[in-house]
Amino acid sequence: MKSAPNPEFEAECIRRILQGExxxxxxxxxxxxxxxxxxxxxxxxxxxxxxxxxxxxxxxxYRNLANFRGDSQFRTWVLSIARNEGLGRIRKDQSRRxxxxxxxxxxxxxxxxxxxxxxxxEVPMEALERKELGETLRKAIEGLPAIYRNVLLLRDxxxxxxxxxxxxxxITEGSVKVRLHRARALLQRDLAPRLxxxxxxxxxxxxxxx
Amino acid sequence: MxxxxxxxxxxxxxxxxxxxxxxxxxxxxxxxxxxxxxSAILDSTRNVVVLVADDRVFELPAGFSERLHxxxxxxxxx
Numbered sequence: 001m002k003s004a005p006n007p008e009f010e011a012e013c014i015r016r017i018l019q020g021e022x023x024x025x026x027x028x029x030x031x032x033x034x035x036x037x038x039x040x041x042x043x044x045x046x047x048x049x050x051x052x053x054x055x056x057x058x059x060x061x062y063r064n065l066a067n068f069r070g071d072s073q074f075r076t077w078v079l080s081i082a083r084n085e086g087l088g089r090i091r092k093d094q095s096r097r098x099x100x101x102x103x104x105x106x107x108x109x110x111x112x113x114x115x116x117x118x119x120x121x122e123v124p125m126e127a128l129e130r131k132e133l134g135e136t137l138r139k140a141i142e143g144l145p146a147i148y149r150n151v152l153l154l155r156d157x158x159x160x161x162x163x164x165x166x167x168x169x170x171i172t173e174g175s176v177k178v179r180l181h182r183a184r185a186l187l188q189r190d191l192a193p194r195l196x197x198x199x200x201x202x203x204x205x206x207x208x209x210x
Numbered sequence: 211m212x213x214x215x216x217x218x219x220x221x222x223x224x225x226x227x228x229x230x231x232x233x234x235x236x237x238x239x240x241x242x243x244x245x246x247x248x249s250a251i252l253d254s255t256r257n258v259v260v261l262v263a264d265d266r267v268f269e270l271p272a273g274f275s276e277r278l279h280x281x282x283x284x285x286x287x288x
Binding site for chain 1: 219220222223224226229246247249250251253254255257258259260261262263264266267268270271274275277278279281282283285286
């Protein structure tokens with residue numbers, strides 16, 4: 001479940017936690033769990049490590065809560081802690097630099113020509129009941145270069161806005177738009193030819209079909 | 211002025227997000243009326259964007275939330 005942040009609830013929660021009602025931190029962090037985990041999984045590309053890093057992020061957020069100034073959304077602040085946690089772990093492991101940290105810097109080049117189709121029949125949401133469609137989508141996203149995957153994850157999967165995505169990833173809003181455009185173009189090119197098989201069949205012999 | 215296909219592709223993402231100005235949107239709409247290729251590219255891109263947003267595509271690992279809150283509880287009670 002994706003839940004939009006509620007600034008009033010958060011501010012009240014934070015005030016009470018800092019006054020000693022520590023248990024409220026459980027409620028405060030709950031809406032952030034998904035983006036924390038998926039951002040870390042996107043950076044670290046390892047589920048077990050992403051989970052460990054997510055726990056570490058949440059503990060750090062709790063310990064540093066008094067430093068949260070409220071000039072950004074709470075979720076944005078937590079995600080920047082998650083990003084630092086993820087990047088810190090990548091830096092420690094030199095063997096991963098090539099495919100992750102260095103790849104985070106490269107926004108240039110690439111061919112963004114879309115897959116050419118002459119018609120498109122929409123793949124309905126119900127098709128996601130088929131496990132293989134979810135798997136196809138996940139693999140395609142995991143195959144994106146890291147800088148594009150991170151942006152797509154926050155914008156299209158966690159449905160955060162441009163401003164919050166930029167703040168969470170420490171990049172400009174312009175970069176968010178450019179990277180999102182490229183991520184979507186790469187996905188369209190990769191997925192469109194393969195997704196055709198998930199669309200409802202056209203032209204039944206009698207009537208319009210289901 | 212008539213815009214070409216490449217120009218439309220460059221703005222597909224902003225178009226989907228409603229972030230092109232009215233003038234450009236009108237030009238793209240006019241182009242789409244007569245260009246099957248760009249219409250199919252736009253429709254397929256939009257379809258992909260809608261599908262990946264579904265919660266069933268990316269699910270948290272089983273027990274993730276429970277383990278997280280257990281660890282947090284230990285922190286809160288120390």
